[in-house]
Amino acid sequence: MFEIFSESFQSIANKIRFNxxxxxxxxxxxxxxxxxxxxxxxxxxxxxxxxxxxxxxKAQGIGKQNFLQALKDSLQALLDTKGNQGFVFASxxxxxxxMVGLQGSGKTTTxxxxxxxxxxxxxxxxxxxxxxQRMAAVEQLRQLAQQIEVDFFExxxxxxxxxxxxxxxxxxxxxxxxxxxxxxxxxxxxxxxMQELQEVKTIIQPxxxxxxxxxxxxxxxxxxxxxxxQKIKIDGVILSKFDSDSKGGIAxxxxxxxxLPLRFIGSGEKVADLDVFLPDRIISRLMGAGDIxxxxxxxxxxxxxxxxxxxxxKIKKGQFNFEDFLAQIENVKKLGNLGNLVGMIPGLGxxxxxxxxxxxxxxxxxKSIKSMxxxxxxxxxxxxxxxxxxxxKRIAQGAGLDIADVNRIIKQFDNASKMAKKLSSKGxxxxxxxxxxxxxxxxxx
Ligand code: GDP
Numbered sequence: 192m193f194e195i196f197s198e199s200f201q202s203i204a205n206k207i208r209f210n211x212x213x214x215x216x217x218x219x220x221x222x223x224x225x226x227x228x229x230x231x232x233x234x235x236x237x238x239x240x241x242x243x244x245x246x247x248x249k250a251q252g253i254g255k256q257n258f259l260q261a262l263k264d265s266l267q268a269l270l271d272t273k274g275n276q277g278f279v280f281a282s283x284x285x286x287x288x289x290m291v292g293l294q295g296s297g298k299t300t301t302x303x304x305x306x307x308x309x310x311x312x313x314x315x316x317x318x319x320x321x322x323x324q325r326m327a328a329v330e331q332l333r334q335l336a337q338q339i340e341v342d343f344f345e346x347x348x349x350x351x352x353x354x355x356x357x358x359x360x361x362x363x364x365x366x367x368x369x370x371x372x373x374x375x376x377x378x379x380x381x382x383x384x385m386q387e388l389q390e391v392k393t394i395i396q397p398x399x400x401x402x403x404x405x406x407x408x409x410x411x412x413x414x415x416x417x418x419x420x421q422k423i424k425i426d427g428v429i430l431s432k433f434d435s436d437s438k439g440g441i442a443x444x445x446x447x448x449x450x451l452p453l454r455f456i457g458s459g460e461k462v463a464d465l466d467v468f469l470p471d472r473i474i475s476r477l478m479g480a481g482d483i484x485x486x487x488x489x490x491x492x493x494x495x496x497x498x499x500x501x502x503x504x505k506i507k508k509g510q511f512n513f514e515d516f517l518a519q520i521e522n523v524k525k526l527g528n529l530g531n532l533v534g535m536i537p538g539l540g541x542x543x544x545x546x547x548x549x550x551x552x553x554x555x556x557x558k559s560i561k562s563m564x565x566x567x568x569x570x571x572x573x574x575x576x577x578x579x580x581x582x583x584k585r586i587a588q589g590a591g592l593d594i595a596d597v598n599r600i601i602k603q604f605d606n607a608s609k610m611a612k613k614l615s616s617k618g619x620x621x622x623x624x625x626x627x628x629x630x631x632x633x634x635x636x
Pocket of ligand 1: 292293294295296297298299301376432433434435457458459
C-alpha cells in the first residue's frame with residue numbers, strides 16, 4: 192500500500208507548479224481526496240485531513256514543499272494516538288499479552304511472529320494456546336513454536352480458562368520475559384466468544400491486549416475492532432496482511448475512529464514479516480522517503496556485529512566461500528519479505544512491488560545453489576579456487592544440474608565476491624556508510 196500512497200502524493204504535489212496559485216491547490220486537494228477515499232480511508236478522517244492541509248498550506252504560502260509538509264504533519268497528527276508504541280515490557284516480568292481477533296485475521300500467525308520478534312531481542316517467550324475452538328489452531332501454534340524454537344505450553348485442559356490458569360502456574364519461577372496467549376476467534380462477533388475472552392482476560396490480567404485486524408477488512412474491520420474494544424478493552428492493534436492488495440486506509444481509519452495505537456504491521460506469511468509501527472517511520476514511508484531506521488534495526492537483529500566483522504574480514508581477504516554464502520542466504524531469509532526491505536530504502540519504494548513475491552525458500556536458483564554446495568566437499572566449499580573442470584563435472588552430476596548451470600553459478604559467485612571485496616575496501620565501505628548516515632540525518636528515526 193505504501194507504494195500507492197507515495198506515488199500519488201508526489202504526483203499530486205507536482206500539480207502545484209506556481210507559488211500562490213489557489214486554483215492548483217484546490218486541484219491538488221481534490222485529487223488527494225480521491226486517492227484517500229479510493230484507499231478506504233474513512234470519509235470523516237479525509238474531510239478533517241484535507242481541511243488541515245488546506246489551512247496549513249495557505250498559512251505557510253501555497254507551494255509544492257509547503258503542501259507536502261502540511262500533508263506530512265496532518266498524517267502525523269492523525270496517526271499519533273495516545274498509548275504505547277512498539278512492544279512495551281511490564282515493570283515486573285513476565286509481560287503477559289492477550290492476543291484477540293476474528294478467525295482468519297492472522298491471529299495465530301501474528302502471535303508466532305511476535306514471539307520471533309521478541310526472541311531476536313533475546314527475550315524468553317512462552318506461547319500459550321487458548322484457542323480450543325478451532326482444533327487445528329493448537330497444532331498450528333505448536334508447529335510455529337517449534338519452527339522458531341520458542342517454548343510452547345502443552346496442556347490437556349478442556350477450556351481456555353483452564354489452559355490460561357495452568358500456564359500461569361507453570362510459568363512461575365521459570366523466568367519468562369513474555370507470555371503470549373493466543374485465543375479463539377469466530378467468523379463474526381458473538382456473545383459467547385466475548386464472554387469467554389472476558390473470563391480469560393480476568394484470569395490472565397494481561398499487561399496489554401492486542402487486537403489483530405486483517406488489513407483487507409476495510410470499514411467492517413474497523414467496526415469489529417470497535418466492538419472488541421467496547422467489550423474487552425484493547426490496548427493496541429496489529430494489522431496483518433499488509434502485503435496483500437490492501438488499500439491500507441484501515442491503518443488511518445483505526446487510528447482516527449478508535450483512537451487506538453497501531454503497534455505492529457504484518458506483511459507476509461513468514462514469521463519474520465512483522466514490523467514495529469511507529470507513526471513517524473510509517474509516514475516517512477508513505478511520503479516515499481523510506482525507513483532506514485527500521486531497516487537498520489531489522490538487519491542488526493539478524494546480523495550480529497561480531498559476525499558482520501568476521502564476514503567483512505573474510506571478504507576483504509578474498510576468503511568468502513560457499514559455506515559463508517549459504518549462511519548469508521539463511522540470514523537474509525530471516526529478514527522476511529524482500530519487497531518490504533527494499534521499500535524501506537529511500538527512493539526505492541517503487542521497486543518493492545517487483546520484489547514482493549521473491550521467495551527465498553522456494554526460489555529455483557537458490558535451490559540449485561544449495562544442491563550444488565551440498566555436492567561439494569568441505570575443502571571445495573572453503574576454497575572455491577579448487578573447482579577445476581573435473582570437479583565441476585562431478586558436482587553437476589551430484590546436484591542433478593547441467594555443467595553450464597554450475598559454471599554460471601560459480602561465475603556469479605566470483606563476481607559477487609569481487610564486488611563485495613571492492614565495497615569492503617576502505618573507500619567503498621566508507622562511501623556506503625556515509626550514504627547511510629546522510630539518509631539517517633535526513634529522515635530521523
Ligand atoms: P487466525 O484464524 O486468526 O489464527 O489466522 P491464521 O493465523 O491461521 O492466519 C490465517 C491465514 O492468513 C493464514 O493462511 C496465514 O498464513 C495468513 N496470514 C497471516 N498473517 C499474514 C500476513 O501478514 N500476510 C499474509 N500474506 N498472510 C498472512
